[in-house]
Structure formats: C-alpha cells, structure tokens
Amino acid sequence: xxxxxxxxxxxxxxxxxxxxxxxxxxxxxxxxxxxxxxxxxxxxxxxxxxxxxxxxxxxxxxxxxxxxxxxxxxxxxxxxxxxxxxxxxxxxxxxxxxxxxxxxxxxxxxxxxxxxxxxxxxxxxxxxxxxxxxxxxxxxxxxxxxxxxxxxxxxxxxxxxxxxxxxxxxxxxxxxxxxxxxxxxxxxxxxxxxxxxxxxxxxxxxxxxxxxxxxxxxxxxxxxxxxxxxxxxxxxxxxxxxxxxxxxxxxxxxxxxxxxxxxxxxxxxxxxxxxxxxxxxxxxxxxxxxxxxxxxxxxxxxxxxxxxxxxxxxxxxxxxxxxxxxxxxxxxxxxxxxxxxxxxxxxxxxxxxxxxxxxxxxxxxxxxxxxxxxxxxxxxxxxxxxxxxxxxxxxxxxxxxxxxxxxxxxxxxxxxxxxxxxxxxxxxxxxxxxxxxxxxxxxxxxxxxxxxxxxxxxxxxxxxxxxxxxxxxxxxxxxxxxxxxxxxxxxxxxxxx
Amino acid sequence: xxxxxxxxxxxxxxxxxxxxxxxxxxxxxxxxxxxxxxxxxxxxxxxxxxxxxxxxxxxxxxxxxxxxxxxxxxxxxxxxxxxxxxxxxxxxxxxxxxxxxx
Numbered sequence: 001x002x003x004x005x006x007x008x009x010x011x012x013x014x015x016x017x018x019x020x021x022x023x024x025x026x027x028x029x030x031x032x033x034x035x036x037x038x039x040x041x042x043x044x045x046x047x048x049x050x051x052x053x054x055x056x057x058x059x060x061x062x063x064x065x066x067x068x069x070x071x072x073x074x075x076x077x078x079x080x081x082x083x084x085x086x087x088x089x090x091x092x093x094x095x096x097x098x099x100x101x102x103x104x105x106x107x108x109x110x111x112x113x114x115x116x117x118x119x120x121x122x123x124x125x126x127x128x129x130x131x132x133x134x135x136x137x138x139x140x141x142x143x144x145x146x147x148x149x150x151x152x153x154x155x156x157x158x159x160x161x162x163x164x165x166x167x168x169x170x171x172x173x174x175x176x177x178x179x180x181x182x183x184x185x186x187x188x189x190x191x192x193x194x195x196x197x198x199x200x201x202x203x204x205x206x207x208x209x210x211x212x213x214x215x216x217x218x219x220x221x222x223x224x225x226x227x228x229x230x231x232x233x234x235x236x237x238x239x240x241x242x243x244x245x246x247x248x249x250x251x252x253x254x255x256x257x258x259x260x261x262x263x264x265x266x267x268x269x270x271x272x273x274x275x276x277x278x279x280x281x282x283x284x285x286x287x288x289x290x291x292x293x294x295x296x297x298x299x300x301x302x303x304x305x306x307x308x309x310x311x312x313x314x315x316x317x318x319x320x321x322x323x324x325x326x327x328x329x330x331x332x333x334x335x336x337x338x339x340x341x342x343x344x345x346x347x348x349x350x351x352x353x354x355x356x357x358x359x360x361x362x363x364x365x366x367x368x369x370x371x372x373x374x375x376x377x378x379x380x381x382x383x384x385x386x387x388x389x390x391x392x393x394x395x396x397x398x399x400x401x402x403x404x405x406x407x408x409x410x411x412x413x414x415x416x417x418x419x420x421x422x423x424x425x426x427x428x429x430x431x432x433x434x435x436x437x438x439x440x441x442x443x444x445x446x447x448x449x450x451x452x453x454x455x456x457x458x459x460x461x462x463x464x465x466x467x468x469x470x471x472x473x474x475x476x477x478x479x480x481x482x483x484x485x486x487x488x489x490x491x492x493x494x495x496x497x
Numbered sequence: 498x499x500x501x502x503x504x505x506x507x508x509x510x511x512x513x514x515x516x517x518x519x520x521x522x523x524x525x526x527x528x529x530x531x532x533x534x535x536x537x538x539x540x541x542x543x544x545x546x547x548x549x550x551x552x553x554x555x556x557x558x559x560x561x562x563x564x565x566x567x568x569x570x571x572x573x574x575x576x577x578x579x580x581x582x583x584x585x586x587x588x589x590x591x592x593x594x595x596x597x598x599x
Contacts, residue, residue, distance in 0.1 A: 137559075137560045137563055137564075140563075140564070140567070141563055141567060144567045144570070144571065148570060148571065148574050151574055151578065152574060152577075152578075155578050155581055155582075158581050158584075159584075159585065160585070161582075161585040161586060164578065164581050164582040164584075164585055164586070165582060165586070167578050167581070167582075168527065168575075168578045168579065168582050171574065171575055171578055172521065172527075172530055172531075172534070172575075175534040175571060175575070176518070176521055176534060176537070178571075179514075179517070179534060179537035179538055179541065180518075180537075182538065182541045182564065183514055183537070183540070183541050183544065185541075185560075186541050186544040186545050186548065186557075186560075187544070189545065189548055189549075189556070189557055189560070190507075190544070190548035190552075193552050193554055193556075194554075194556060195556055195557075195560060
C-alpha cells in the first residue's frame, strides 16, 4: 500500500519540484483576496500583483530548468521535467505580456474589470498543469481549467454582441472537442486498464494494437486537432478570433496554442513513435497528421488572402502556422532528436504573435473597431514606431530574415528535409510564398497610403511600449543570434514514461 | 441474478454519445446544444463505469467523479454565456447569430 502513503505526503524535494505551480496557485488566490479587499479602486493593484506572481513563477521555473530526469508526482499524475518547466516560462511570460498590453484597450470600453487578470492567471495555471499532466484525467481537468477561463475571456466584452456570440461558439465547439477527447480517454482506459499515459506505450507498441485502443487514440488525436485548429477542425477559429477582445486573441494564439501543442507532443510520443519500426496503427496516425498538415497549410494561406479584418488575417495565418508546426511534429515523431526545432518554432511564433496583437490592442478604437487593413492607412506617418514594430512582426510571421520567424521556419524545414519529408516541405515553402502577399499587404497600407484626414491613434502607454519593445528586440535578437535558444530548445527531450 | 453483458451497455453509451454529437450539429436552440454536450459527457461517464466494473479497477470510477464536477462547472459557464448573449441578442437560437456558421 505504498501508493497511499505517497499520495498523502509530499516531501520537501517534491514540493520544490512543484513550486512553480504552487506559487501561481497561491498567487491567484492572493490576487482574488486583494481584488475583493480593495474592491473597485483596485485595478492597478490587481494588475501589478498578477504580473508579480507571473514573474515569480517564471523565476521559480527558471531555477528548476536544469532538471535532468523527469519527476513523477501524485502517484504518476503529474510529470515535471525540463520540457514542462520550459513551457511554464513561455506561458507565464505571455500571460504577463497580455496583461501589460491589455490595460488601455480595456479602459477604452470601460470594462477594465478586476476579473481580467484573474482569468488570465487561472488559464495560465491550467496550461501549466496541462503540459505537465501524465494522466488523461488530469489532462482533461487542466484542459477545462484553461478553457473555461478562456471562454469567459473571449466573451469579456459582455455588452458586445460579437464578443458574446464568439464566446458561446467557442464554448460549444470547445466543449464538443473536450467530450471527444474524453470519450477517447475512456476507450483507452478500457483497452489498457489505466488512464496513465505511461500505460498507452505498452498498448501501442505491440504488433497489433486492439481496435478499442486504436479508436480511442484516434479520438484523442481528433480532440487535439480540434483544439489546435487544424483543418478540417478549424471552422471555429476565425470567428472566435474576430469576436474576442484583441489582447485575448493574442493570448489564445500564443499561449493556448503552445500549451495544446506541447501536450499533443507529449501524448504522441507516448503512442510509441520514436521506434524505427512502426506498426499499422502508428502509420495511420502518422497519415492523419500528414494530410492534416498539408490541408491546413493550404486552407489557412488561401483563406487569408481575401480577408480585410486584421484579426481574421491573423486567425487564418495562425491556421497556416499550425500546418507548419504539424510538419515539425511529424518530423519529431520520425526522429526525436529534432524535437527542438519544433519547440523553437513554437516559441518564436509565441513571441511574434504576442507582439503583433499587443500592437493591435493599442491601435483598436472604442468598441474593438478600427482593425481593418484600410484603417491602418498611413500609420507610419502618425505613429512610426508602432508601424515599424508591426512590420517587424509581420516579417517574422512571413519568415523573412533576419527575424525569429525565419530561423524557426528554416530549422523546421531543414529538419523535415533531413528526415525525408521533402514533398511536404516543398508544399510548405510554396504556401509561405503565398502568405507573403497578405502580410505585405498590411505593410503596404501602413507605409504607402496617406492617412485619412481625421485618422488618429491614441498615444500608447508606457508599460505596453516597454512590453512591445522587449518583444520586438527578442524577435530581432533571435533572428541574428539564435544559438542560445536553439541550444535551450535542442536540449529539451521527452522521455517516454 | 440476471447479468448484462458489458458490450450492450458500451454500445448504448456510444449511441448516446453519437446522439449528443449529432444534436450538437443539427439543433438550433442553444439550450438544447448545451444539453447535447452534457449528454456526450454522461455517455463518457457511463463508458468509464462499465469499463471500470468489467476490469474490476477503480480508476475509471474515480474519473467519473471528476468528470461530473467538471461538467457542472462547464454548464455553469455555458449558461452564463447564454444569458450574456440573450441580453444582447434577445434570442437563444443559433439562426439569429451572424457569426455562427456551423
């Protein structure tokens, strides 16, 4: 009965491993207390305490980053390894950046409620638990902690019809995706007798996995494809992105996608890839992902071409980037040594989108308007720095050197060619060529059109400027000297547990 | 005592799940769509319980308690969103939603 003892006690060492999650949990509760004690005049205090707790969590994850072996906690429900700690840092920093950039945007519509930072904190907590869960049930629960907060964030502009509709739409389709994922977990449980993902490995690597298991695994994969908005499960994404408040859209594109992808990688590795010989089951999962990557790139890039709303453009471009990331994922399944390039792509995409949406939140007018391409006409004359930064982020998304996006794309495509995915890479490069059109179109409007007579943009506040400047510097710095991040991501590996 | 084969209940649960999924796509009333999500989650619960019983392993029954809790939280948030939408839209039908193009 040693299992029970382990469940009831946490040694000092285990508590240390758990400290980022524990700190953020205490932080959220503290922020709630602060918010209710100071009641209404407490926006500033709530924001700064939230940012403080996110930064402390980042520091604590950073100090644990040199963890060598994975630590299993709570009877194998959570696994804390270098991979999880690395992503903790990504989630916390993007949460902090979102709060910093959203302040003025929320003030405009008089909806700068104390709940905003609290919901961001809760969803970051859910992401942290999600990426470190080693059990399909804890994965489901943390997925819901994350998603429920984000559903409310999407509908945060509660007097606005569009925001409510998109929140509800996201809720319905997200709920369906969770249910599909859960049904898959139930079938896997039936086939393996356990909900731990460690038991999936033994069931998946036999010559002929049982039908129950295969069906369950496919449903779990479909659930994930839904959440990362891969075609053919992408229909919800543009509408939700358009209706959500701009900072929330940025948070979803960056942190939410990173969380889902990281967890997806963890689950897929556990399905027994990484061995030279694949059985029929693994081959079919591979084929699902291969076709999904192909169609996702095509649909994302083509559908972005006629769009005029910036948020919609970024939504479709986000779908296209999901396709590129799926190429990285497929390559990592063939050869786990190149997992680092996929993570590099994920990180540089997170940095770029956080910056781009930060600028969109600054440019948005009252009622979330003013985000059409035409509204940006002549931005470079009125707000040259913002225009330059947005242009930089667009170049990074398009993958033009010397930006982080170029390095990321280069390393993913290079790894894919090395591992025999030449056809997919050629297709991806063609798709990126298409994508340059809609990115450059925005830049053309910013730099080569004259501003309308009455066109003005608010003066950005200091905190947002600092946040955007840091993100922009990171984008350029990674473009010029990516070696440190390549090294950091390259050292991340996912052991099969 | 009469016993029921597990596969009968499993296929029953699968049927409920499919009904929920189809209802989600076909129905136009948001409250019914919320019920369909609950139906899907409860089908999963039933599957977990049957599989847990047939393997005499308690992990699945533990999972059910968590799922029930999460489902309750989910419907609380969902109904909150419906109310927020009803305030601005004055309707609970997805046909009145401009954005929803399911």
